[in-house]
Amino acid sequence: MPLSANNPNRTSWLYVNKYSDFPIQNIPFGVFLTREDIITIGTRIGDTAIDLGALHQLGYFDGIPLTDDIFIQDTLNDFIADGRKTWRAVRNRVAEIFDANNETLKNNTKHKEIICFRLDEIEMQMPVQVGDYTDFYSSKEHATNVGTMFRGEDNALMPNWLHLPVGYHGRSSSIITTHIPIHRPQGQTMPEGADKPVFGPSKLVDFELEMAFITTDANDLGEPIPIEEAEEYIFGLVVFNDWSARDIQKWEYVPLGPFLGKNFASSISPWIVTLDALEPFRVESPKQNPKPLEYLQTKGKKSFDIHLEAGIIPKGGKETTVCKSNFKYMYWNMAQQLAHHTVNGCPVNSGDMMGSGTISGPTEDSFGSMLELTWKGSKPLKLKDGTERKFINDYDTVVMRAYCENDDVRIGFGQVKTQLLPVFNPKKKK
Numbered sequence: 001m002p003l004s005a006n007n008p009n010r011t012s013w014l015y016v017n018k019y020s021d022f023p024i025q026n027i028p029f030g031v032f033l034t035r036e037d038i039i040t041i042g043t044r045i046g047d048t049a050i051d052l053g054a055l056h057q058l059g060y061f062d063g064i065p066l067t068d069d070i071f072i073q074d075t076l077n078d079f080i081a082d083g084r085k086t087w088r089a090v091r092n093r094v095a096e097i098f099d100a101n102n103e104t105l106k107n108n109t110k111h112k113e114i115i116c117f118r119l120d121e122i123e124m125q126m127p128v129q130v131g132d133y134t135d136f137y138s139s140k141e142h143a144t145n146v147g148t149m150f151r152g153e154d155n156a157l158m159p160n161w162l163h164l165p166v167g168y169h170g171r172s173s174s175i176i177t178t179h180i181p182i183h184r185p186q187g188q189t190m191p192e193g194a195d196k197p198v199f200g201p202s203k204l205v206d207f208e209l210e211m212a213f214i215t216t217d218a219n220d221l222g223e224p225i226p227i228e229e230a231e232e233y234i235f236g237l238v239v240f241n242d243w244s245a246r247d248i249q250k251w252e253y254v255p256l257g258p259f260l261g262k263n264f265a266s267s268i269s270p271w272i273v274t275l276d277a278l279e280p281f282r283v284e285s286p287k288q289n290p291k292p293l294e295y296l297q298t299k300g301k302k303s304f305d306i307h308l309e310a311g312i313i314p315k316g317g318k319e320t321t322v323c324k325s326n327f328k329y330m331y332w333n334m335a336q337q338l339a340h341h342t343v344n345g346c347p348v349n350s351g352d353m354m355g356s357g358t359i360s361g362p363t364e365d366s367f368g369s370m371l372e373l374t375w376k377g378s379k380p381l382k383l384k385d386g387t388e389r390k391f392i393n394d395y396d397t398v399v400m401r402a403y404c405e406n407d408d409v410r411i412g413f414g415q416v417k418t419q420l421l422p423v424f425n426p427k428k429k430k
Contacts, residue, residue, distance in 0.1 A: 001088045003276055005095035008408035012098045013106045014116075016046035021403055021412020024098055027091045028236070028271035028413075029076055032122040039125065041071040041079060044271060045098055049117040052090075058111055060097055064089045075129045076272065080216045080235045081350035087235065087274060124179075124270035127238075128214055128351040130172040134341060135210075135242060135262070135355035137166040138332040140286065142360035145372045150250075162290060165332035165340045167357075170242075171263035175353065177270045178416045183424040184394060185264040187248040201423045202245035202261075204377070205392045208358040209310045209368035209400060211327055212240035213334050214272055215352045222345035227298055230335040231275060233348065239269040239308075239402045239416045240355050246371055246391070266355075269400075269416040277411055281305045281404040285333045292336070295343055302333040308359060308402050310368070312383060315395035320383040323373060325359050325366045327402070394422045 005027055012024040022028065022044045032049060033039050040053040053071035055061065066086070070079055079086070097105050105111055137143055140157075143166075147156030160166065176182070184205055188197045218233035219225050225233060242262065249261025282301035291297070306327035311319040332340075337354055358368040367373045370391050374380055377390035392398060397419040403412035 001085060001092070003088065003092070003279060005088075005091040006277065006279060007095070008280070010095060011100040012045050013100045013102075014045045014048045014098055019410070020046050021410065021414055022046055022271075023409055023411070024095055025409050026273060026277050026411045027094050028273045028277070029079070030127045030271045031074060031076060031125040033125060034117060035121045039074045041073060041076060043094055047119050049119060049122045050094070050098075051115050051117065052094075054115045055094075055097070058114070060105070061090065061093055064093060066090075074125065075351065076127050077129055077351040080128070080214065083216060084232060084276075088276060091274065091276060124177060126175070126177050127270055127272050128353070130175050130353045131349050131351055133170045133172040133175060133266070133353045133355070134167050135170045135258075135357060136332065136337050137161075137357040138330045138337065139357055139359045139368070140331040141329060141362055142358040142368060142372065145360060145367065149371070149376055162288075163292065164296070165337045167337070167341070168257045170258070170266065170355070172353070174263055175266045175268060176418075177268055178418070180267070181419040181421050182243065182265040182267075183421050185245050185248065185260065186423055187245065187260045188251055189247040190251045197251060202248050203391070204246035205420060206244045206246050206370045207310060207392065207398045207400075208242040208244055209308055209323060209325055210240040210242050210356045210358060211237050211306065211308070211402065212268060212353050212355045213237050215338070215348045215350070215354065217350045218338075218348040219342055221347050223342075223347075224295075224345060225339055225342040225348070227295060227335050227339035230338040233338065234275050234334060236272040236274040237278070237413070238272055239400050239413045241267040241398060241400050241416055241418060242355055242358070243267070244369070244371075265418075267416050267418045268353075269402075269413050271414050273411065273413050278304050278306075278404060280406060280409065281411070283328050286329070286331050288331065295339060296336050298333065298335055302335050303328045303330060304404065306402050306404050308368070309400065311399045312389060312392070313397040313399060314383060314385055314387060314393070317383070317385045319399060320381075322370075322381055323365060323367055325361045325368050327356070327359060329359055329361050329366075330356055392420050394420060396420050
């Protein structure tokens with residue numbers, strides 16, 4: 001099925017600012033609560049949210065084989081499970097409906113009132129129910145930086161790192177979407193020079209600038225996904241802030257890896273941008289040396305030129321951009337990650353999420369975490385209000401954004417914005 005929704009010459013009868021992340025060529029998918037407190041699956045063009053459930057009920061998807069309730073749900077899981085053919089058909093139809101030359105809905109005031117919403121009339125929800133979540137460690141620059149800090153330059157990368165996409169299974173229950181605050185976590189740490197651990201709040205709360213991809217139903221137990229088919233099972237991507245408590249993590253991670261230092265919160269942007277929408281921004285992945293084993297070898301352009309940035313907003317203050325990176329720096333691409341994840345027969349389901357791992361670039365201002373930006377706190381960052389940060393303070397808000405851009409179109413992800421609150425203080429029962 002052709003990707004007619006990607007036509008760079010198409011314009012919409014809805015107003016779209018030229019700097020918008022959401023032109024008619026994007027058509028992402030999300031879940032929102034309407035002004036009538038109805039939850040629905042929708043999309044977005046410019047600053048207009050579009051109720052796909054209402055569009056479907058009013059007959060605008062006639063000819064596309066969809067169940068009656070496919071969009072009247074509180075997650076995208078069932079829609080994603082329908083597969084790429086359905087996703088493409090729906091995106092193409094939405095592009096036709098809102099095309100500047102199509103007056104069918106444009107001139108139907110009654111239908112428009114039911115279908116279209118201002119952004120201040122909706123409340124974004126988690127787009128999917130994440131059944132399983134895996135976080136990879138796929139940026140060579142990030143892995144080298146962290147390894148250098150903790151093991152020295154000669155042992156920065158572990159022996160397996162250049163041969164396979166390293167990852168660990170995270171906790172899906174603490175994945176949240178934008179504007180939901182989190183609390184500073186507590187746990188065990190081993191202070192410098194101490195001979196026994198202490199319990200208390202983490203002093204080194206950090207962000208990790210990542211992307212994550214969402215999968216569809218892919219394989220049966222025992223069935224690997226061949227690398228040349230892997231992208232068929234990737235629905236789309238979100239911006240991902242995988243929060244970390246570095247001091248808790250440092251004490252606990254040997255010998256089995258991350259646990260409490262990572263599972264207290266992970267934040268995602270609410271709109272899933274499809275892999276189809278990102279087609280014009282494909283780029284070559286970094287050259288891999290040594291050559292991966294055969295099941296991990298890819299052909300063609302398997303990475304994407306996605307600009308990433310993270311900023312810190314102190315309470316009552318203005319945002320300071322602290323890093324700018326790019327998804328294309330990832331050493332192991334998404335196809336390799338998914339192929340490796342399933343090569344042992346692990347089944348992947350609709351709504352599963354795979355984090356990229358922190359995405360750092362080659363320059364200091366492109367490092368994707370405070371751990372790297374301040375080099376373990378030895379080089380504090382100065383914010384616009386004159387204060388300094390080694391890590392994230394209570395009441396700081398971390399905001400992350402991502403977008404692609406060429407001469408024809410800009411496709412963006414919006415933002416994920418999360419405030420760090422002090423340690424949770426339960427209210428005493430009267």
